[in-house]
Protein backbone atom coordinates (compact mmCIF):
# COMPACT_ATOMS: atom_id res chain seq x y z
CA UNK A 1 0.00 0.00 0.00
CA UNK A 2 1.45 3.37 -0.89
CA UNK A 3 0.96 7.01 -1.78
CA UNK A 4 1.30 7.92 -5.43
CA UNK A 5 1.54 11.35 -7.05
CA UNK A 6 0.65 11.71 -10.74
CA UNK A 7 2.04 14.80 -12.48
CA UNK A 8 0.12 15.96 -15.57
CA UNK A 9 -3.62 15.91 -16.25
CA UNK A 10 -3.82 14.97 -19.93
CA UNK A 11 -5.20 11.87 -21.64
CA UNK A 12 -2.51 9.51 -20.35
CA UNK A 13 -2.75 10.83 -16.79
CA UNK A 14 -6.55 10.41 -16.86
CA UNK A 15 -6.25 6.73 -17.83
CA UNK A 16 -3.52 6.05 -15.26
CA UNK A 17 -5.55 7.73 -12.51
CA UNK A 18 -8.77 5.85 -13.41
CA UNK A 19 -6.83 2.57 -13.37
CA UNK A 20 -5.03 3.35 -10.11
CA UNK A 21 -8.40 3.99 -8.50
CA UNK A 22 -9.36 0.44 -9.56
CA UNK A 23 -6.19 -0.86 -7.87
CA UNK A 24 -6.76 0.56 -4.41
CA UNK A 25 -5.22 -2.56 -2.87
CA UNK A 26 -1.89 -1.01 -3.88
CA UNK A 27 -2.54 2.72 -4.32
CA UNK A 28 -3.92 3.69 -0.94
CA UNK A 29 -3.66 7.42 -1.62
CA UNK A 30 -3.68 9.19 -5.00
CA UNK A 31 -2.86 12.81 -5.81
CA UNK A 32 -2.96 14.41 -9.27
CA UNK A 33 -0.97 17.64 -9.71
CA UNK A 34 -0.57 19.65 -12.89
CA UNK A 35 -0.20 23.12 -14.34
CA UNK A 36 -3.97 23.58 -14.66
CA UNK A 37 -5.56 22.41 -11.40
CA UNK A 38 -9.10 22.44 -12.83
CA UNK A 39 -8.07 19.57 -15.13
CA UNK A 40 -6.88 17.57 -12.08
CA UNK A 41 -10.19 18.30 -10.36
CA UNK A 42 -12.12 17.07 -13.41
CA UNK A 43 -10.22 13.75 -13.31
CA UNK A 44 -10.79 13.44 -9.56
CA UNK A 45 -14.49 14.06 -10.11
CA UNK A 46 -14.66 11.41 -12.83
CA UNK A 47 -13.07 8.89 -10.49
CA UNK A 48 -15.00 9.82 -7.34
CA UNK A 49 -13.73 8.71 -3.97
CA UNK A 50 -10.68 10.05 -2.29
CA UNK A 51 -8.32 11.66 -4.87
CA UNK A 52 -6.36 14.79 -3.94
CA UNK A 53 -5.40 17.46 -6.47
CA UNK A 54 -2.87 20.29 -6.57
CA UNK A 55 -1.37 22.94 -8.81
CA UNK A 56 2.30 22.56 -9.73
CA UNK A 57 4.56 23.98 -12.41
CA UNK A 58 6.79 20.99 -13.05
CA UNK A 59 9.38 23.19 -14.80
CA UNK A 60 10.25 24.49 -11.34
CA UNK A 61 12.25 22.17 -9.06
CA UNK A 62 11.44 24.43 -6.11
CA UNK A 63 7.66 24.18 -6.65
CA UNK A 64 7.94 20.41 -7.00
CA UNK A 65 9.98 20.14 -3.80
CA UNK A 66 7.34 22.09 -1.85
CA UNK A 67 4.61 19.77 -3.18
CA UNK A 68 6.61 16.57 -2.51
CA UNK A 69 7.43 17.70 1.04
CA UNK A 70 3.81 18.50 1.71
CA UNK A 71 2.30 15.27 0.24
CA UNK A 72 5.26 12.89 0.84
CA UNK A 73 4.53 10.37 -1.95
CA UNK A 74 6.47 7.13 -2.28
CA UNK A 75 6.33 7.31 -6.06
CA UNK A 76 5.91 10.11 -8.58
CA UNK A 77 4.40 9.06 -11.91
CA UNK A 78 5.44 11.69 -14.44
CA UNK A 79 2.73 11.97 -17.11
CA UNK A 80 3.41 15.60 -17.99
CA UNK A 81 5.62 16.25 -21.02
CA UNK A 82 9.16 14.99 -21.74
CA UNK A 83 10.43 18.54 -21.08
CA UNK A 84 9.75 18.06 -17.35
CA UNK A 85 11.62 14.76 -16.84
CA UNK A 86 14.81 16.26 -15.42
CA UNK A 87 13.21 18.79 -13.08
CA UNK A 88 10.97 16.06 -11.66
CA UNK A 89 13.91 13.63 -11.25
CA UNK A 90 15.89 16.37 -9.54
CA UNK A 91 13.04 17.09 -7.10
CA UNK A 92 12.67 13.33 -6.42
CA UNK A 93 16.34 13.20 -5.41
CA UNK A 94 15.97 16.21 -3.13
CA UNK A 95 12.95 14.72 -1.35
CA UNK A 96 13.72 10.98 -1.37
CA UNK A 97 10.91 10.03 -3.77
CA UNK A 98 10.92 7.27 -6.41
CA UNK A 99 10.19 8.06 -10.07
CA UNK A 100 8.46 6.61 -13.16
CA UNK A 101 7.81 8.11 -16.62
CA UNK A 102 6.66 7.19 -20.13
CA UNK A 103 8.84 9.33 -22.40
CA UNK A 104 12.51 10.28 -22.35
CA UNK A 105 13.78 13.79 -21.77
CA UNK A 106 13.67 16.25 -24.61
CA UNK A 107 14.90 19.86 -24.40
CA UNK A 108 12.20 22.37 -25.39
CA UNK A 109 14.41 24.24 -27.86
CA UNK A 110 15.78 21.18 -29.69
CA UNK A 111 13.69 18.36 -31.26
CA UNK A 112 16.06 15.70 -30.04
CA UNK A 113 15.55 12.93 -27.51
CA UNK A 114 17.94 10.41 -26.04
CA UNK A 115 18.42 8.63 -22.73
CA UNK A 116 21.86 10.03 -21.88
CA UNK A 117 20.39 12.93 -19.90
CA UNK A 118 18.37 10.62 -17.66
CA UNK A 119 20.93 7.80 -17.49
CA UNK A 120 23.33 10.41 -16.08
CA UNK A 121 21.20 10.33 -12.88
CA UNK A 122 21.94 6.63 -12.24
CA UNK A 123 24.64 7.05 -9.58
CA UNK A 124 22.64 9.67 -7.68
CA UNK A 125 19.50 7.51 -7.57
CA UNK A 126 21.64 4.53 -6.52
CA UNK A 127 23.32 6.50 -3.75
CA UNK A 128 19.95 7.77 -2.52
CA UNK A 129 18.49 4.23 -2.53
CA UNK A 130 15.77 5.38 -4.96
CA UNK A 131 14.29 3.67 -8.01
CA UNK A 132 13.68 5.46 -11.32
CA UNK A 133 11.74 3.50 -13.97
CA UNK A 134 12.06 5.04 -17.44
CA UNK A 135 9.74 4.70 -20.42
CA UNK A 136 6.83 2.73 -18.95
CA UNK A 137 4.08 3.40 -21.51
CA UNK A 138 3.41 1.12 -24.49
CA UNK A 139 6.22 2.11 -26.80
CA UNK A 140 8.50 2.74 -25.01
CA UNK A 141 7.29 0.45 -22.29
CA UNK A 142 5.43 -2.71 -23.22
CA UNK A 143 7.60 -2.97 -26.38
CA UNK A 144 10.65 -3.39 -24.09
CA UNK A 145 8.80 -5.74 -21.73
CA UNK A 146 7.72 -7.94 -24.68
CA UNK A 147 11.38 -8.03 -25.77
CA UNK A 148 12.51 -8.95 -22.25
CA UNK A 149 9.86 -11.68 -22.13
CA UNK A 150 11.02 -13.07 -25.50
CA UNK A 151 14.65 -12.99 -24.34
CA UNK A 152 13.73 -14.81 -21.12
CA UNK A 153 11.34 -17.47 -22.44
CA UNK A 154 11.49 -17.78 -26.22
CA UNK A 155 15.05 -17.29 -27.47
CA UNK A 156 18.65 -17.95 -26.42
CA UNK A 157 19.63 -14.96 -28.57
CA UNK A 158 17.55 -12.24 -30.20
CA UNK A 159 19.00 -11.22 -33.57
CA UNK A 160 16.39 -9.08 -35.34
CA UNK A 161 13.82 -6.89 -33.61
CA UNK A 162 11.08 -4.90 -35.34
CA UNK A 163 8.63 -2.96 -33.20
CA UNK A 164 5.43 -2.40 -35.17
CA UNK A 165 2.87 0.21 -34.14
CA UNK A 166 -0.41 0.45 -36.04
CA UNK A 167 -3.28 2.78 -35.29
CA UNK A 168 -6.15 1.67 -37.52
CA UNK A 169 -8.62 3.88 -35.72
CA UNK A 170 -10.74 6.61 -37.29
CA UNK A 171 -11.56 9.72 -35.24
CA UNK A 172 -13.46 11.41 -38.09
CA UNK A 173 -11.33 14.58 -37.95
CA UNK A 174 -9.40 15.84 -40.98
CA UNK A 175 -6.21 16.00 -38.92
CA UNK A 176 -5.50 15.30 -35.28
CA UNK A 177 -2.70 13.73 -33.28
CA UNK A 178 -3.35 10.98 -30.76
CA UNK A 179 -1.22 12.44 -28.04
CA UNK A 180 0.28 15.84 -27.33
CA UNK A 181 0.50 17.39 -30.86
CA UNK A 182 3.71 19.27 -30.15
CA UNK A 183 5.58 16.16 -28.95
CA UNK A 184 4.03 13.99 -31.65
CA UNK A 185 4.88 16.26 -34.60
CA UNK A 186 8.42 16.83 -33.29
CA UNK A 187 8.87 13.05 -33.16
CA UNK A 188 7.63 12.11 -36.62
CA UNK A 189 9.26 14.94 -38.56
CA UNK A 190 12.70 13.77 -37.38
CA UNK A 191 15.01 11.78 -39.61
CA UNK A 192 14.54 7.98 -39.47
CA UNK A 193 17.18 5.93 -37.70
CA UNK A 194 17.73 2.24 -37.09
CA UNK A 195 20.44 0.02 -35.68
CA UNK A 196 22.31 -2.49 -37.81
CA UNK A 197 25.55 -4.41 -37.29
CA UNK A 198 26.73 -2.28 -34.40
CA UNK A 199 25.96 1.12 -35.87
CA UNK A 200 23.10 3.58 -36.27
CA UNK A 201 21.94 4.20 -39.82
CA UNK A 202 19.98 7.25 -40.87
CA UNK A 203 17.16 7.64 -43.41
CA UNK A 204 15.10 10.63 -44.54
CA UNK A 205 11.99 11.36 -42.44
CA UNK A 206 9.38 8.66 -43.25
CA UNK A 207 11.41 7.76 -46.37
CA UNK A 208 11.43 3.97 -45.86
CA UNK A 209 8.03 2.31 -45.81
CA UNK A 210 6.25 -0.91 -46.68
CA UNK A 211 2.88 -2.55 -46.07
CA UNK A 212 2.73 -4.77 -43.00
CA UNK A 213 -0.24 -6.95 -42.05
CA UNK A 214 -1.69 -6.34 -38.60
CA UNK A 215 -3.92 -8.90 -36.83
CA UNK A 216 -7.65 -8.22 -37.17
CA UNK A 217 -6.80 -5.10 -39.23
CA UNK A 218 -5.04 -6.18 -42.44
CA UNK A 219 -2.25 -4.51 -44.41
CA UNK A 220 -1.29 -0.93 -43.54
CA UNK A 221 1.58 1.16 -44.94
CA UNK A 222 4.20 1.27 -42.18
CA UNK A 223 6.99 3.87 -41.95
CA UNK A 224 10.43 3.38 -40.46
CA UNK A 225 11.06 5.93 -37.69
CA UNK A 226 13.48 6.41 -34.87
CA UNK A 227 11.96 5.58 -31.51
CA UNK A 228 13.58 5.94 -28.11
CA UNK A 229 13.36 2.35 -26.87
CA UNK A 230 15.72 1.22 -29.65
CA UNK A 231 18.54 2.99 -27.81
CA UNK A 232 18.16 1.02 -24.57
CA UNK A 233 17.15 -2.29 -26.18
CA UNK A 234 20.28 -2.63 -28.35
CA UNK A 235 22.37 -1.80 -25.29
CA UNK A 236 20.59 -4.29 -23.02
CA UNK A 237 20.44 -7.05 -25.68
CA UNK A 238 23.86 -6.95 -27.37
CA UNK A 239 23.04 -10.02 -29.54
CA UNK A 240 20.67 -7.81 -31.57
CA UNK A 241 22.00 -7.36 -35.12
CA UNK A 242 19.24 -5.07 -36.32
CA UNK A 243 16.53 -3.12 -34.50
CA UNK A 244 13.90 -0.98 -36.20
CA UNK A 245 10.64 0.75 -35.37
CA UNK A 246 7.66 1.06 -37.74
CA UNK A 247 4.51 3.14 -37.41
CA UNK A 248 1.47 3.34 -39.68
CA UNK A 249 0.18 6.63 -41.10
CA UNK A 250 -2.74 7.24 -43.43
CA UNK A 251 -2.29 9.24 -46.67
CA UNK A 252 -4.57 12.01 -45.39
CA UNK A 253 -2.45 12.42 -42.26
CA UNK A 254 0.79 12.54 -44.25
CA UNK A 255 -0.60 15.12 -46.66
CA UNK A 256 -1.59 17.40 -43.77
CA UNK A 257 1.78 16.86 -42.14
CA UNK A 258 3.61 17.79 -45.37
CA UNK A 259 1.60 20.99 -45.70
CA UNK A 260 2.16 21.87 -42.02
CA UNK A 261 5.91 21.47 -42.54
CA UNK A 262 6.00 23.29 -45.88
CA UNK A 263 4.25 26.36 -44.49
CA UNK A 264 6.53 26.45 -41.46
CA UNK A 265 3.98 25.50 -38.82
CA UNK A 266 6.06 22.56 -37.53
CA UNK A 267 8.93 24.90 -36.65
CA UNK A 268 10.09 25.23 -33.04
CA UNK A 269 12.05 28.42 -33.77
CA UNK A 270 10.31 31.35 -32.03
CA UNK A 271 8.99 34.10 -34.33
CA UNK A 272 7.68 37.59 -33.61
CA UNK A 273 3.93 37.92 -34.16
CA UNK A 274 2.33 41.29 -33.43
CA UNK A 275 5.18 42.14 -31.11
CA UNK A 276 4.95 38.84 -29.18
CA UNK A 277 7.27 35.88 -29.49
CA UNK A 278 5.44 32.66 -30.43
CA UNK A 279 6.59 29.18 -31.43
CA UNK A 280 4.68 28.10 -34.58
CA UNK A 281 4.32 24.47 -33.44
CA UNK A 282 2.94 25.57 -30.05
CA UNK A 283 0.46 27.84 -31.82
CA UNK A 284 -0.55 24.93 -34.06
CA UNK A 285 -1.16 22.79 -30.95
CA UNK A 286 -3.56 25.43 -29.70
CA UNK A 287 -5.74 25.19 -32.83
CA UNK A 288 -5.60 21.41 -33.40
CA UNK A 289 -8.18 19.09 -31.80
CA UNK A 290 -7.33 18.14 -28.24
CA UNK A 291 -6.34 14.43 -28.27
CA UNK A 292 -8.45 13.98 -25.13
CA UNK A 293 -11.59 14.94 -27.05
CA UNK A 294 -11.16 12.33 -29.79
CA UNK A 295 -12.49 9.39 -27.79
CA UNK A 296 -16.24 9.75 -28.27
CA UNK A 297 -16.18 9.20 -32.05
CA UNK A 298 -13.09 7.03 -32.31
CA UNK A 299 -13.66 3.65 -33.97
CA UNK A 300 -11.25 0.84 -34.75
CA UNK A 301 -8.21 -0.59 -33.02
CA UNK A 302 -4.55 -0.07 -32.33
CA UNK A 303 -2.18 -3.00 -32.75
CA UNK A 304 1.32 -2.72 -31.29
CA UNK A 305 3.83 -5.51 -31.02
CA UNK A 306 7.32 -6.91 -31.49
CA UNK A 307 8.33 -9.08 -34.42
CA UNK A 308 11.46 -10.96 -33.43
CA UNK A 309 13.83 -13.39 -35.13
CA UNK A 310 16.42 -15.25 -33.11
CA UNK A 311 17.80 -18.66 -32.15
CA UNK A 312 16.75 -21.26 -29.60
CA UNK A 313 18.83 -24.43 -29.17
CA UNK A 314 20.75 -23.58 -32.33
CA UNK A 315 17.62 -23.25 -34.51
CA UNK A 316 16.21 -20.07 -35.97
CA UNK A 317 12.67 -19.11 -34.91
CA UNK A 318 10.32 -16.17 -35.33
CA UNK A 319 8.01 -14.74 -32.72
CA UNK A 320 5.34 -12.04 -32.90
CA UNK A 321 3.80 -10.75 -29.69
CA UNK A 322 1.18 -8.01 -29.76
CA UNK A 323 -1.83 -6.35 -28.23
CA UNK A 324 -4.87 -5.00 -30.06
CA UNK A 325 -6.77 -2.27 -28.24
CA UNK A 326 -10.22 -1.00 -29.21
CA UNK A 327 -10.64 2.79 -29.05
CA UNK A 328 -14.32 2.36 -28.18
CA UNK A 329 -13.67 -0.05 -25.31
CA UNK A 330 -10.95 2.28 -23.97
CA UNK A 331 -13.37 5.21 -24.14
CA UNK A 332 -16.17 3.33 -22.43
CA UNK A 333 -13.88 2.40 -19.54
CA UNK A 334 -11.91 5.62 -19.06
CA UNK A 335 -13.37 8.37 -21.26
CA UNK A 336 -10.12 8.43 -23.28
CA UNK A 337 -9.11 6.93 -26.66
CA UNK A 338 -6.88 3.92 -27.23
CA UNK A 339 -3.53 5.71 -27.51
CA UNK A 340 -3.96 7.30 -24.07
CA UNK A 341 -5.22 3.95 -22.77
CA UNK A 342 -2.30 1.91 -24.10
CA UNK A 343 0.09 4.38 -22.42
CA UNK A 344 -1.74 5.01 -19.13
CA UNK A 345 -2.42 1.35 -18.31
CA UNK A 346 1.28 0.29 -18.48
CA UNK A 347 2.24 3.38 -16.45
CA UNK A 348 -0.18 2.22 -13.75
CA UNK A 349 1.11 -1.38 -13.94
CA UNK A 350 4.73 -0.16 -13.63
CA UNK A 351 3.69 1.85 -10.57
CA UNK A 352 1.96 -1.24 -9.22
CA UNK A 353 5.15 -3.29 -9.77
CA UNK A 354 7.08 -0.69 -7.81
CA UNK A 355 4.59 -0.49 -4.94
CA UNK A 356 4.58 -4.28 -4.59
CA UNK A 357 8.39 -4.25 -4.37
CA UNK A 358 8.69 -6.34 -7.57
CA UNK A 359 10.37 -3.56 -9.54
CA UNK A 360 12.28 -1.77 -6.81
CA UNK A 361 16.03 -1.37 -7.26
CA UNK A 362 18.11 1.73 -6.55
CA UNK A 363 19.28 3.34 -9.78
CA UNK A 364 17.82 4.47 -13.11
CA UNK A 365 16.41 1.65 -15.22
CA UNK A 366 14.67 1.02 -18.49
CA UNK A 367 11.71 -1.34 -18.17
CA UNK A 368 13.41 -4.31 -19.88
CA UNK A 369 15.92 -4.43 -17.02
CA UNK A 370 13.24 -5.71 -14.62
CA UNK A 371 11.56 -9.14 -14.50
CA UNK A 372 8.90 -9.03 -17.26
CA UNK A 373 6.77 -11.91 -15.88
CA UNK A 374 4.68 -10.16 -13.19
CA UNK A 375 4.12 -7.21 -15.55
CA UNK A 376 3.00 -9.53 -18.38
CA UNK A 377 0.54 -11.19 -16.00
CA UNK A 378 -0.95 -7.80 -15.09
CA UNK A 379 -1.30 -6.75 -18.74
CA UNK A 380 -3.78 -9.61 -19.16
CA UNK A 381 -5.72 -8.58 -16.06
CA UNK A 382 -5.73 -4.80 -16.54
CA UNK A 383 -7.12 -4.48 -20.06
CA UNK A 384 -4.18 -5.00 -22.44
CA UNK A 385 -4.08 -8.76 -23.12
CA UNK A 386 -1.29 -10.04 -25.36
CA UNK A 387 -1.22 -12.67 -28.10
CA UNK A 388 1.60 -14.66 -29.65
CA UNK A 389 2.40 -16.11 -33.08
CA UNK A 390 5.23 -18.64 -33.17
CA UNK A 391 7.21 -19.26 -36.35
CA UNK A 392 4.92 -17.17 -38.55
CA UNK A 393 5.94 -14.94 -41.47
CA UNK A 394 7.23 -11.66 -39.96
CA UNK A 395 7.15 -9.88 -43.38
CA UNK A 396 10.43 -8.20 -42.31
Ligand code: NDP
Pocket residue numbers: 007008009010011012013033034035036039056057058059079080081082084102103135136137138139140141178179180181183291292339340342343
Ligand atom coordinates in the same frame (compact mmCIF):
# COMPACT_ATOMS: atom_id res chain seq x y z
P1 NDP B 1 -1.22 15.95 -22.78
O1 NDP B 1 -0.67 17.11 -23.52
O2 NDP B 1 -2.65 15.55 -22.98
O3 NDP B 1 -1.00 16.15 -21.22
C1 NDP B 1 0.16 16.66 -20.68
C2 NDP B 1 -0.19 17.22 -19.32
O4 NDP B 1 1.00 17.72 -18.72
C3 NDP B 1 -1.18 18.37 -19.39
O5 NDP B 1 -2.13 18.23 -18.37
C4 NDP B 1 -0.29 19.59 -19.13
O6 NDP B 1 -0.90 20.67 -18.47
C5 NDP B 1 0.74 19.01 -18.20
N1 NDP B 1 1.93 19.85 -18.18
C6 NDP B 1 2.63 20.32 -19.23
N2 NDP B 1 3.63 21.12 -18.81
C7 NDP B 1 3.56 21.12 -17.47
C8 NDP B 1 4.30 21.77 -16.46
N3 NDP B 1 5.34 22.57 -16.73
N4 NDP B 1 3.94 21.57 -15.17
C9 NDP B 1 2.89 20.77 -14.84
N5 NDP B 1 2.15 20.15 -15.77
C10 NDP B 1 2.47 20.33 -17.06
O7 NDP B 1 -0.26 14.71 -23.11
P2 NDP B 1 -0.60 13.15 -23.09
O8 NDP B 1 -1.40 12.82 -21.89
O9 NDP B 1 -1.08 12.77 -24.42
O10 NDP B 1 0.89 12.54 -22.91
C11 NDP B 1 1.52 12.55 -21.64
C12 NDP B 1 2.91 11.94 -21.78
O11 NDP B 1 2.84 10.61 -22.26
C13 NDP B 1 3.84 12.69 -22.74
O12 NDP B 1 5.11 12.79 -22.17
C14 NDP B 1 3.91 11.78 -23.95
O13 NDP B 1 5.13 11.92 -24.65
C15 NDP B 1 3.81 10.42 -23.28
N6 NDP B 1 3.37 9.35 -24.18
C16 NDP B 1 4.03 8.15 -24.13
C17 NDP B 1 3.64 7.10 -24.94
C18 NDP B 1 4.28 5.76 -24.80
O14 NDP B 1 3.76 4.78 -25.35
N7 NDP B 1 5.37 5.61 -24.09
C19 NDP B 1 2.55 7.26 -25.94
C20 NDP B 1 1.85 8.52 -25.83
C21 NDP B 1 2.27 9.54 -24.99
P3 NDP B 1 -1.97 21.64 -19.21
O15 NDP B 1 -3.21 20.84 -19.17
O16 NDP B 1 -2.02 22.85 -18.37
O17 NDP B 1 -1.45 21.88 -20.59
